[in-house]
Amino acid sequence: SQTIHQWPATLVQPVGSPLSLECTVEGTSNPNLYWYRQAAGRGLQLLFYSVGIGQISSEVPQNLSASRPQDRQFILSSKKLLLSDSGFYLCGGVVGGAWNGYTFGSGTRLTVV
Amino acid sequence: RKEVEQDPGPFNVPEGATVAFNCTYSNSASQSFFWYRQDCRKEPKLLMSVYSSGNEDGRFTAQLNRASQYISLLIRDSKLSDSATYLCVVNNDYKLSFGAGTTVTVRA
Numbered sequence: 649s650q651t652i653h654q655w656p657a658t659l660v661q662p663v664g665s666p667l668s669l670e671c672t673v674e675g676t677s678n679p680n681l682y683w684y685r686q687a688a689g690r691g692l693q694l695l696f697y698s699v700g701i702g703q704i705s706s707e708v709p710q711n712l713s714a715s716r717p718q719d720r721q722f723i724l725s726s727k728k729l730l731l732s733d734s735g736f737y738l739c740g741g742v743v744g745g746a747w748n749g750y751t752f753g754s755g756t757r758l759t760v761v
Numbered sequence: 762r763k764e765v766e767q768d769p770g771p772f773n774v775p776e777g778a779t780v781a782f783n784c785t786y787s788n789s790a791s792q793s794f795f796w797y798r799q800d801c802r803k804e805p806k807l808l809m810s811v812y813s814s815g816n817e818d819g820r821f822t823a824q825l826n827r828a829s830q831y832i833s834l835l836i837r838d839s840k841l842s843d844s845a846t847y848l849c850v851v852n853n854d855y856k857l858s859f860g861a862g863t864t865v866t867v868r869a
Binding site: 684 | 765793795797802803804805806807810848850852855856857858859860861862
């Protein structure tokens with residue numbers, strides 16, 4: 649079965665600094681991969697998803713970008729963080745469509761100060 | 762209108778009680794449905810899928826009403842360990858849309 653790895657678990661960054669969060673998948677090939685953000689006390693917001701290497705779909709226009717340089721690697725980036733980028737970032741993955749739900753990594757809690 | 766709407770609760774129930782709550786979804790073409798559980802400051806985890814005919818998993822029963830576009834979850838014989846936020850989730854094409862969650866607190 650697949651496992652999603654995310655790091656770091658927590659991150660405190662100053663406003664205006666860059667960001668790079670990495671997600672890797674173990675135990676499967678060709679997964680669909682997703683980045684979600686959860687603001688404090690709020691629901692999960694889909695940011696980006698990818699169905700293959702180099703393919704990125706953006707759901708929300710914002711300060712963030714995503715890349716998929718390898719089949720099992722998904723990266724979330726920002727050139728300059730804003731206070732509003734604070735939140736709990738989750739990487740999710742599934743093989744094929746989302747018919748059976750998907751698995752999340754343990755998440756990165758980002759605080760922008 | 763939000764894609765998935767849930768009563769945020771909280772539902773505070775004693776151990777052993779039954780608790781039930783619903784969610785509604787806006788896209789009538791949604792293809793599959795789930796309940797996820799999220800503990801405080803943790804990632805969501807799949808609790809169960811929801812099938813058109815209704816389904817049970819131990820003390821948990823899920824129902825789907827496609828005509829009215831709502832999904833329900835019932836927890837019987839509540840345990841302290843059931844305290845969590847329950848997320849209603851809907852699959853549209855490749856993507857899952859999440860409700861904001863219903864918080865359940867089971868007290869001794």
